[in-house]
Amino acid sequence: MSEATVALAPWIAVQRTSLLAQRGHAWLLQGPSGLGQYTLGMELVRAWLCDAPTAQGACGNCGSCHAIDVRTHADLCVLMPEVQMMALGWPLSEKAQADIDDKKRKPSREIRVEAMRDAVEFAQRTSARGRGKAVLVYPAEQMNHITANALLKTLEEPPGDVRFVLASEAAHQLLPTIRSRCLGHTMVWPAEADMLQWLAGQGVEPAAAAAHLRAAGGRPDDTLALARSGRSPQAWAALPQGIARGDVAALGDWAPAQAIDALQKLCHDLLAASMGAAPRYFAPGDLPKPPPLGALTRWSRALAKEARTADHPFNAGLMLEALVAQARNILHSRH
Numbered sequence: 001m002s003e004a005t006v007a008l009a010p011w012i013a014v015q016r017t018s019l020l021a022q023r024g025h026a027w028l029l030q031g032p033s034g035l036g037q038y039t040l041g042m043e044l045v046r047a048w049l050c051d052a053p054t055a056q057g058a059c060g061n062c063g064s065c066h067a068i069d070v071r072t073h074a075d076l077c078v079l080m081p082e083v084q085m086m087a088l089g090w091p092l093s094e095k096a097q098a099d100i101d102d103k104k105r106k107p108s109r110e111i112r113v114e115a116m117r118d119a120v121e122f123a124q125r126t127s128a129r130g131r132g133k134a135v136l137v138y139p140a141e142q143m144n145h146i147t148a149n150a151l152l153k154t155l156e157e158p159p160g161d162v163r164f165v166l167a168s169e170a171a172h173q174l175l176p177t178i179r180s181r182c183l184g185h186t187m188v189w190p191a192e193a194d195m196l197q198w199l200a201g202q203g204v205e206p207a208a209a210a211a212h213l214r215a216a217g218g219r220p221d222d223t224l225a226l227a228r229s230g231r232s233p234q235a236w237a238a239l240p241q242g243i244a245r246g247d248v249a250a251l252g253d254w255a256p257a258q259a260i261d262a263l264q265k266l267c268h269d270l271l272a273a274s275m276g277a278a279p280r281y282f283a284p285g286d287l288p289k290p291p292p293l294g295a296l297t298r299w300s301r302a303l304a305k306e307a308r309t310a311d312h313p314f315n316a317g318l319m320l321e322a323l324v325a326q327a328r329n330i331l332h333s334r335h
């Protein structure tokens with residue numbers, strides 16, 4: 001299981017202790033992606049349901065903690081898009097799993113209304129282990145209006161023993177009525193030295209850690225994912241010049257969505273550079289000369305549009321070639 005192989009970051013532990021010391025039946029964890037919303041949400045839920053919790057969280061050894069580790073806790077309801085449930089090892093409902101197995105539909109990318117109905121029913125039931133119940137919603141911005149309204153009713157009149165964590169990477173997209181029903185917590189952006197120390201503890205070489213941290217825009221979870229993806233920091237540093245040459249190999253074996261993310265970072269840094277600001281994802285010396293602002297703006301809009309359809313390319317190889325050709329044209333554009 002993914003969490004088991006990653007030591008809890010000290011800044012998450014500090015936030016956990018602080019939130020556990022406060023009362024509240026619904027937390028909204030907010031902030032940009034990659035700061036550990038899901039991890040902190042799980043830590044809260046584990047502590048709430050644990051048989052022997054301390055001020056520092058769950059004990060890790062009791063029946064409740066084990067039930068969460070093996071994804072079978074009767075008093076925990078996890079609401080996520082199905083693609084994320086599957087990626088994080090959470091079981092889907094029997095019906096949902098059967099539909100996907102029979103190819104009746106694809107796993108959902110948003111939180112399904114059916115799953116929310118199950119969650120509302122769950123909230124009404126009696127706690128199985130007698131320590132109350134918990135609902136974790138992540139990413140909460142993946143609720144549509146119907147789903148969010150169904151949750152809202154339960155948040156407004158919570159059946160006594162249920163508590164909620166809504167973890168979000170785009171809290172501004174949530175209904176204001178949902179936000180106002182929760183205690184808000186803004187995720188802490190850890191100090192760079194703390195992140196580098198933590199990454200070293202996860203076996204990431206110090207030189208590589210600094211480079212990956214830059215590529216991930218200073219976000220610790222994304223940095224670790226990048227370090228474990230097998231991409232070398234040298235390949236990242238060489239990416240801008242490779243793209244400028246029109247070399248598709250600069251994108252390695254990335255899926256279209258990852259390639260678009262990398263190109264958006266390059267576009268961001270060139271926009272910054274052309275306005276005299278410091279780049280965020282690449283070292284200044286690795287960037288080509290920025291093209292005119294108008295070209296960059298066109299590119300930025302095109303990439304945003306492509307990001308919305310990147311999950312269903314008709315042909316991934318062709319899409320990468322088209323992306324690189326587009327980028328090369330922009331980078332050599334004179335207007």
Ligand SMILES: [Zn+2]
Binds near residue numbers: 051053059062
């Ligand atoms: Zn426990």
